Amino acid sequence: MKKNVFFLVVLSLFVGGxxxxxxxxxxxxxxxxxxxINNFVExxxxxxxxxxxxGEYMVxxxxxTGLGFGFYYLGEIxxxxxxxxxxEPCKGCYxxxxxxxxxxxxxxxxxxxxxxxxxxxxxxxxxxxxxxxESVYDAExxxxxxxxxxxxxxxxxxxxxxxxxxxxxxxxxxxTCVTSINIGIVYSFGK
Numbered sequence: 653m654k655k656n657v658f659f660l661v662v663l664s665l666f667v668g669g670x671x672x673x674x675x676x677x678x679x680x681x682x683x684x685x686x687x688x689i690n691n692f693v694e695x696x697x698x699x700x701x702x703x704x705x706x707g708e709y710m711v712x713x714x715x716x717t718g719l720g721f722g723f724y725y726l727g728e729i730x731x732x733x734x735x736x737x738x739x740e741p742c743k744g745c746y747x748x749x750x751x752x753x754x755x756x757x758x759x760x761x762x763x764x765x766x767x768x769x770x771x772x773x774x775x776x777x778x779x780x781x782x783x784x785x786e787s788v789y790d791a792e793x794x795x796x797x798x799x800x801x802x803x804x805x806x807x808x809x810x811x812x813x814x815x816x817x818x819x820x821x822x823x824x825x826x827x828t829c830v831t832s833i834n835i836g837i838v839y840s841f842g843k
Contacts, residue, residue, distance in 0.1 A: 674710040676718075678816055679703065680836030684724045686750075687821075687829040700726035702752070702832065708760070710842075716760045720775060724752040724822075724830060751782040752830065754798060754822065767808040775800040779824045798824035806838055814838045 684700035702724030708716045727749055756777030762769045779798040804818025816838045822830045 674840055674842040676706075676708040676710070676716070676838050676840045678706045678708070678836055678838040680706070680816060680818070680834040682832045682834030684726060685831045686726050687831060688827060698727040700724060703834070703836070704754070706758070708758070713765050714762045716762065718758045720754070720756045720758055722752070722754045722756075724832065726750040726752070726830070749784045751784070752822070752828070753780040754778070754800070755780070756800070760802070768805065769807075770805045771803070773802045775802060775820070779822070779828075781824070781826070781828065794826060796824040796826040796828070798822060812840045814840070
């Protein structure tokens with residue numbers, strides 16, 4: 653009986669503390685600019701697009717932690733294998749697309765508590781990369797550890813709804829670096 657009472661007290665404190673805290677849900681969409689893609693192909697990559705969804709728990713008025721899931725697509729302008737003789741026209745040429753799906757944990761620091769909130773932070777996690785080839789191979793999938801420094805700002809339009817703009821650099825242990833410029837919405841609830 654004492655264990656049940658103790659469990660209920662601890663549970664009520666936890667639920668009460670969570671209910672009084674602010675939680676943010678967000679969705680962003682943006683442009684992706686590949687700076688380097690680590691692979692065995694010489695190619696130039698087009699600007700891509702993508703987005704992410706996030707959940708954030710405000711630990712204090714200025715510090716938030718959260719989770720996020722993203723989807724980034726990068727196209728390619730015709731590539732070729734390094735080991736193929738370049739004198740043979742079109743032999744070994746193909747198109748290739750890259751899809752990045754980061755699953756990250758994040759930490760942010762908000763510099764102001766007013767309606768305009770500039771912030772800086774970092775996202776750490778796993779980046780799943782899928783490489784699709786037009787003619788040579790079907791697809792390859794790789795998983796790398798990665799991180800992304802982020803700077804941005806949130807602007808509250810209403811008490812629980814606002815806009816979010818940020819700039820982030822995604823770096824992976826595989827040598828890939830993609831810069832993204834994002835704009836999105838944030839919904840806040842709780843205290």
